Amino acid sequence: MNKLINVIGLGYIGLPTALILAENGNDVIGTDYNSTVVDNLIKGNIDFPEKGMNELYHSAVRKNIEFSTEYKKADVYIVAVPTPYEKNNKKVDATYVVNAVKSIAEICEDDCIIVIESTISPGTIDRYIRPLINNRRINLAHAPERIIPGNIIKELTENSRTIGADLPKIANEIKNIYSTFCNGNIITTDIRTAEMTKVVENTFRDINIAFANELAKICRSANLDVYEIIKIANMHPRVNILTPGPGVGGHCISVDPWFLVGDYPGLANIILAARKINDSMPEFVLERTSEIMKEENITDTSRVGFYGLTYKENVDDIRESPTLQLLDSMKKHLCGQIKVYDPYIKYEVTANQYYDFDKFLDDIDLLVIMVGHDEIKDSLDKIKNKVIFDTRNVVNLPKVYHL
Ligand SMILES: NC(=O)c1ccc[n+]([C@@H]2O[C@H](COP(=O)([O-])OP(=O)(O)OC[C@H]3O[C@@H](n4cnc5c(N)ncnc54)[C@H](O)[C@@H]3O)[C@@H](O)[C@H]2O)c1
Structure with missing residues (x-):
């Protein structure tokens, strides 16, 4: 039975x-x-x-x-x-x-x-x-x-x-x-091994993403293209560097490593450093956005639009997402009326949120891509005349700013 x-x-x-x-x-x-x-x-x-x-x-x-x-x-x-x-x-x-x-x-x-x-x-x-x-x-x-x-x-x-x-x-x-x-x-x-294994898996991912994110910061400071460097380095048979991004969100990778930090303070050192690097990325995106605004003579923050509220592409889950982290740190810096849009989020998450992609694009000059939803990859014609800061390296257009 x-x-x-x-x-x-x-x-x-x-x-x-x-x-x-x-x-x-x-x-x-x-x-x-x-x-x-x-x-x-x-x-x-x-x-x-x-x-x-x-x-x-x-x-x-x-x-x-x-x-x-x-x-x-x-x-x-x-x-x-x-x-x-x-x-x-x-x-x-x-x-x-x-x-x-x-x-x-x-x-x-x-x-x-x-x-x-x-x-x-x-x-x-x-x-x-x-x-x-x-x-x-x-x-x-x-x-x-x-x-x-x-x-x-x-x-x-x-x-x-x-x-x-x-x-x-x-x-x-x-x-x-x-x-x-x-x-x-x-x-x-046994139960304790299963508990540890799961947390270790997500921590491994977090640390490896942090390495890619740290490289992005180093390459920005050295004026080098991080994607080109990762592409070449990954041709080494035993190297597999992940892709940098605007931060780590979701209910797992950004959460589980903290369990080890909380339970083993003093031992979980790389784990803590990785968490801090990944958590610093939304702030890094904000700094880079200000630089790009200066370079492009965009003075009005209300003409800046952040695309994507979810923590990853093509899902509707916004928990701990880099965009939410970024909006939080903006509140601290009181930086104006930045606009936000996500095709998967139909309820109000923040002020100045749009529910219509075309209207969102009409109202901005600088488009910051925070999430690589298929929609944005399939809309190159619509966005090609905007100033674009692509934190996910997902759009292939002639002049695009990267991390
Ligand atoms: N979401 C992921 O990608 C993912 C992947 C792997 C593991 N996990 C883990 O799986 C677990 C669940 O995550 P999730 O994303 O499905 O969460 P979730 O928030 O989507 O769903 C949890 C559900 O549990 C219900 N609930 C809470 N307490 C309850 C109770 N006492 N009795 C009955 N219902 C109750 C809530 O109403 C909610 O519907 C978490 O531990 C998470 O870390 C999540």
């Missing part, structure tokens, strides 16, 4: 996971405490800006997935709720996970499995979760998620995964469940 799976938290990670589990023959309940999220899913009022998600939703509904705000009994609970960090001490803020597990503990029966999918810092399960289920026969596990928004379904199916559990038998049970949709390698290990 199928095990009943309850996925708790139906956001960027939990929802596609619940849907793909249901599509692949598992009995699934999707639970979220936000009734708007659940109502929309029940009514079919859905608008996923992600390839294949609508089809996946309909397929899961045909397989009788249930959506609920109320926690219901299941054999396996998969928890995919947010894990921000505490700004003051840089440690994981486990409140959402703790609250979700408390709610599960109120209804679950002994011998069930609780899988934490949320990214957590090493030791979180021992420190915060085990005490909640003390004296109960509840199995704990950690199955961190690696997917990248923008390519969620393909990555859910193809990425390899790590599953950490106290008992190999439980790790294998969870492996069997994920194997219903995941064709990648599934490695089983």
